[in-house]
Amino acid sequence: MSDLLAALLLGIIEGITEFLPISSTGHLLIAQHWLGHRSDLFNIAIQAGAILAVVLIYRRRLWGLVNAFIGRDMRAPYDPLGVDISPAQARRYGFKLLTAFAVTAVGGVLVKKLGWELPDHVRPIAWALIIGAVWMVIAEQLAARRAAREGEKTEISWTTAILVGAAQVVAGVFPGTSRSAATIFVALLAGTTSRSAATEFAFLVGIPTMFAATAWELMSMLQDGGIANEDWAALSVAFIASTITAFISVKWLLRYIQSHRFTAFAVYRLALGIALLVFLPATA
Template sequence: MTDLLAALLLGIIEGITEFLPISSTGHLLIAERWLGHRSDLFNISIQAGAILAVVLIYRQRLWDLAMGFIGRGASAGHSPAGMALTPAQARDYAFKLAAAFGVTAVLGIVVKKLGFELPDQVTPIAWALVLGGLWMIAAEHFAAKRAAKLGERAAITWTVAILVGIAQVVAGVFPGTSRSAATIFVALLAGTTSRAAATEFAFLVGIPTMFAATAYELMDVIGNGQAAHEDWTALAVAFVASAITAFVAVKWLLHYIQSHRFTAFAIYRFVLGAALLLLVPTGS
């Protein structure tokens, strides 16, 4: 297999799995065993390609929030529940996005400075997939019970924002957890019973998070001279593939969750995790 084809396949895998709650990092670590190991810059950059797709999908939402934040216009668009946001509500929402990102940034730098490296064995990834599936089912169950009792809540509280920021770091530390799953289901457990609202906040806070991670990694690579050894053509191919496939995947997911729970993704995690544990019992 040529290097460009391998990069293309990795970009497609990233684009499909980044926002579906099935763990992009876990899938990439497994795929690299057959397609070849890639640099940290490569992996972070193709995640940024997927985030670019979210920027395009939510471009009007982001613009509305920005206009509401600076107090222009009578409304800052609509919330996931379909209610118009006033400029004051838009500012509040933007501050909560900033808080979630700030928590992630601070804790992420601490983890980086401590020299933590992602485990690349299959066994912990498999267990994270299985346990994450259980987490998803439990979160939706309790969110549904709360919604039946109190009604659907689309509001994002400060508690939700802080916990989402922490969840992003946890997902980054444990491959197989899934950033989107961790953040969406933390939001559901913390009081936001609307799947659409939890998903949107998780996706929007991922925009500055992944772009910042890409910039940080790029500066590090340039600083230590590794950039000269990067295959920029392969990276570009993977970046574009990731962006295109993520655009399609996110569009599909946003439509899917309007009338479906995340149960199918939990089952997929169970099956994949169990298969990995059985097929690779030594974790090698």
């Protein structure tokens, strides 16, 4: 298989899995066992391609938040249902996004300073997929019961923002966890019973998180001189593929969760995790 074709496949895998709660990092690490290992910059850059797709999808929402911060009297849609909020409410929402990002940034720097390296064996990923599947089912059941008692809540609290930031750190440390799954279901457990509102917040906070991670890796490689060895053609192909497929994937997911729970993703994670444990050797 040519290097460009392998890069294309990795970009497609990243684009499909980054925002579905099934772990993009886990799928990439598994795929790279057959398609060849890639640099940290490659992996982070194709994640940034997926994040770019979210920027395009939520461009009006983001523009509304920017206008609220600079004091223009414009209203911004609060969630995919199109409910309008005041500029003051939009600013609070924006500050909660920044709070979640700050928690992630501080936690990420601490993890880097401690020298934590992502495990590259399949078995830990398989267990993370299985444990995450159970966690998803329990979290959604609890959120559904709370919604039945208290009604649907779209508000993102300050506590939720902090917990979402921490969840991003945990997902980054344990591949197979899934950043989107960790953040969405933490938000649901913390009191935001609306799947749409929890998903939107999880996706939006991923924008500064992944762009910052890309910039961090790029600066590190510039300092180490490793950037000269990067295959920019393959990275570009994967980046474009990731952006296009993520755009399609997120659009589909936002429609899907309007009338469906996340149970199908939990079943997929469970089946994949078990299959990896059964069919791959313990040393893989």
